[in-house]
Amino acid sequence: MAKLLEQNVPKNNGGCMRRKSPTTWIDMTDLSIWRGHFTGIQRVVYSLAVRFSENSSVSYFMYDQKHQKFYGFDFDNFRTMVESQAHLEADVSASSRAKLIAQELIRRLPSHVRSRITPEVRNRLRGSYLRARAVYVKSRQLIASGRMPPRNEVIFNTEDTVLILGNSWERPKIIDSLWQAKIKSNFKLFQLVYDLIPIYQPQAFNLELFERYCKHIFEVASISDGLMAISESSKRDMQRLCDELHIKNPPIHVIRLGDDIPSTVHVERPVAVRANDRYVLCVGTIEARKNHSLLYYVWKEAHRQGLEMPKLIIVGRVGWYTGDVVHFIQLDPAVRDNIHILENINDRQLAWLYQNCLFTVYPSYYEGWGLPIAESLAFGKLCIASNTSSMPEIAGDLIEYFSPYDSSECLKQVVSFLNSDRLLKKEKEIARSYNPTSWDDTYKQMKKIIG
Amino acid sequence: MKRVLIVATYPIKNPQHGGQKRVDAIVRRYKSEGFDARFVAVFSDLFYDDYSKSDIVVKGLTRERIMSSPFTGDVECGRAIFKDAYVKRRMTELLTSFKPEIIQIEQVFPYIGLKPLLNELQHKPTIISSSHNIEYKMKQEMLEGLEADESFIDNTVKVIRDTETQVTQDAKVVAAVSQTDIKELIDLGAESVVLAPNGIDEIKFDKEEVDLWRKKFGQMDVDKIALFVGSAHPPNWFGFEQMVGKGLGFIPRNERIVFAGSISEYIKNELDKQKLDPGAVTFWQRACAAGRLSQDRLSGLINFADILLLPITEGGGSNLKTAEAVISGKKVVATEYAFRGFEELKKLPNIYIANDPESFREKISEVMSINLIALKGEESGLAKTVLWQNCLNKMFQRIMAVA
Known part of the structure; x- marks a missing residue:
């Protein structure tokens, strides 16, 4: 099974990805560290990525902060993995400890390695802890030896639209890279702004975050063609910052996030709560x-x-x-x-x-x-x-x-x-x-x- | 050859600040006009470490008093000419050996001690008063800003005002830096006042220095800069903060506002104290501190710059930076106030005036993309009036008439 990875490794280096214009590109970097459960922001990115994939001409990328480049992201594979996970979790009676461990190992594979494993293979791996472990170990060896080929680099075109929907302040170099790319291609850039709480309620965080967040949002506003705030309140805060820092405002729109309702098909009482507790x-x-x-x-x-x-x-x-x-x-x-x-x-x-x-x-x-x-x-x-x-x-x-x-x-x-x-x-x-x-x-x- | 002694409370070897440059230009002019001109500074080495052997460094108790009250150091140095035994001895030796026929007092303070000393020596040279500011008002503002003791302020300001009045009335020629100052000096009793605005020497650019800056900014992906040159004099920062502000979001990523001179350190220290101010923490995203530079390096930076900024809103006298900006041939964005003493020059092409913060910022953005306009013959001549050789003409015509 571990040979599967080597067999499927192309001999040539990864090339550049260009799509027919105009394409909407969605940043999926937040999902590259998915650990089996979504954080709030990951849920937002994933939920919108699914809708875009079903309705629009869209491609996906992720940002490599170390090399300061954009690479393609195989969303279809990722989505399959998420949906498989959901099925597995729903079928609680069938989960054995070994399968859960196997599943965890698959999750821990880097995304560009996971993307090489077909859904069929992935299902088989989940059923066998030993096979999953072998794949995991082998993939790490290949990456360390440099024999795993680079991913496809993404180049944005002039009529493209790039959407940053996640935690970009945790990878601040993305702004420099987007700016450099924009100078060459002048695509449209939109970013989602969740809040400016670290700036206007700094007592809720530490001083280091205040400075880092200020600088990041400053640059986000400076290079974006449009901003989308998740509430009128966040829009007001963003406007306030733009006024304070004399940033020539990009238009700030407000969108309403979907209500994420946990499924009620299978509910479970937590052990710590009694059935008749008020x-x-x-x-x-x-x-x-x-x-x-x-x-x-x-x-x-x-x-x-x-x-x-x-x-x-x-x-x-x-x-x-x-x-x-x-x-x-x-x-x-x-x-x-x-x-x-x-x-x-x-x-x-x-x-x-x-x-x-x-x-x-x-x-x-x-x-x-x-x-x-x-x-x-x-x-x-x-x-x-x-x-x-x-x-x-x-x-x-x-x-x-x-x-x-x-x-x-x-x-x-x-x-x-x-x-x-x-x-x-x-x-x-x-x-x-x-x-x-x-x-x-x-x-x-x-x-x-x-x- | 007429003998002239010029006295100030700071040395002029390797002039850095505006006062030093002005006095240096005056001394050179005296020499070029055929005078036997000597200069002496009575000063504290707490503030200056580059001076000539003939300059007089205050010591002992005078130095200690200056240490405890640095903002009235000039008053102490002036007083020391008569009250400090060492300084009095040195000055007496100079006066009795050189026997100046003309004594030019730079910025009032030396006259505090020089007047009683001249009386004691029964020496009656022609006095020329070279005013840089209305000193008693400047000192009052400064000491009130520092929240000094009221009685201390009153006493200090009285001494300066009395001296300023005396030297203005005693002088055969009073030179002022601006029209506004002329009026004030006439009110103080000046017999004859002449306008001698601040000027500058011709700026020479070294191509290598310019290339150095081009490479440095190129490495930062910066194409254009707006340059602000200034000392760590608080009004320099106040003016910038008032007219531009700390929020530099209107500057694109490939442009910068660059600060040259000791103002760079001043701003860094100020902003470091404001850790919860979004403007302060993002300031250096669009600004650079070039620090203190040699004259050659600074000239290279001026030549590289697209715009020179003069967001001046306060301060007495006129500003040498204005003269430098005009003679540089660069686009200038300035307040009306910056052109005090240079009112005629506002009409030159490449000079853009804005008097409120929003307009000032808009002008910077707008002017960055405007092409430089070549000066016609007459315009070029008008620009050159800021050179020292032209600024001091009327003053020296008057001096020659009374000498």
Whole structure:
């Protein structure tokens, strides 16, 4: 099986990829380090890439920061791998430990190696840990020896459109490379802007990120022909930065991201939650900006007032600048039995949690969008959310608001919706009025912008 | 041959700042006019380390006082001519041996000590007052900006104002750098005031230096630059910050604003303190610090530049940078204020005036892509009026008449 790689290796070097103009090129570099589960940004890139592949003349590339070049990305192969993964995860009873390991090994192969493995072969490899391991080891040897040929370099043409939809600030040299390419071909460049939180809420991050992010966004705005912000709030922030730095504004459009709803076909109750638990749900990474400390104070104050409160279940991995609040939640006798932090929750478990919560709460003090709010509404569940930045844009009056700096206001809102009549009335309103946004909708908005 | 002694509070060997260059030009002119001209500086080596043997370096208590109050060093040096035994002895030796028939006072301060010394020696030369600014006002602004003690400010400003009034009234000829200053000096009681704006020497370009800059900027993929030359004098940065700002996003990736002179270090220090300002952290994406340069290297940089910037909004007197910019033959983007003392030159081609930040930035962008306009005969003559040989003509005509 390992010989498969050598047999399929062409003798000549990879050439250049040019397509018939005009082509839309999508940057897939974020997906080159896919580890089997999508991060938020990876999900955005993948979801849009799928729609583009089904509807447009599109090609895909990735950026090699070390060599400062653009190379082709085999999206069809990647998509097959993702969909196979999804089938595998859905068929839980069939997953054995060996298959999961084999699967992990395939995932860890570099994308340009994975792209040489056909779907059929990949399925066979998944069934055998020993075969998968052999392929993995062999591919590493070939790469190290230089015998694995280079990928096809991508050259953009004058009438092409290039879309950068992901985390380009983690590979800042891409700006230099895009600029150099633009001087030669003057293609159209559009970039997606998620937020400017590291700039306008620097307390949520460290100083190094502030400088790096400022410089990056400065250059993004300087070389782009158009920007797409994920909310009016992000657009305002981008406009503010352009005004402050006297950047001759590229047009800034707003698109609405698709609501990513975990599938409810197979749901699974997390072990830590009892079937009859009454709880309020809060979904999102536990980091300072998400303001879980406010929820701590809400539940603490409720306890102090002798109010009977449902549990608070916080779902998310523990991130940065949150050591204190996690410590307080886990040790304070007033709340430790009533507030639970659950990490490593998969989509099936998340779906169960949404379906069975009373409502959700989202106290973040600043967002670029606020996906968990849209998720909550898509499950028909009320979200009580902060009234700042982008959050009011998601569903207007269907959401109930509080100031993220006022725990008493949040407590009042939470307590008011413990009244089941009031809650039911709101849920009916949501069911009647909330229309989730599909990724098809997002694609159409984007297509209209880029032409 | 008439003997003339020119006195200042800074040396002029290897002149760097505007005052030094002006005095150096005046001394050279005296010599070329056939005077037996000598120059002496009374100064502190805290600020200057390049000077002639004949210059007088203050020591001891005078030096210590300057260390504790550097912004009134010029006042201390002037005072030392009469109050500091060492300096008084050196100056007395010079006056009694050289016996100058004319003494030219540069920038008022030497007269603080020189007047009582001349009285004591009963020496009555013709006094020429060479004004660079209205000094008492400049010092008051500076000390108030530094939030110095009020009584200290009052006392210091009084001493300078009294001296400035005295030297203006005692002088047979008072030279001023601008029309505005002429009016002020007449108010102080000047008998005769003549306009002697700041000027410059002809700029010579070395092709090798220009090629060096072309290569350096080529390596950065930079095609065009706008150049700002200045010292680490806070108003230089304030003017830039006011008229252009820290946000340089309007400059394309293949262009830069370049800072030459000690202003480069000043800006770096200032911006380093502003770590949460997007303008400060992105500033150097579109700006470069060339640092302090030799005259040849600077001339090469000026020749390479597409535009020279003069975002001057404050400061007394007139500005040598304006003269350099005009004689360089480059496109210039400037404020109206920058052309104080050079009002006639605003009408030259390649001079673009903007007086508010938005217009100033737009002008930079616009002028980068405009072609340089060749000067016609008359225009070329007008531009050359900024050369020292022309700027000092009227002053020396008056001096010759009274000498």
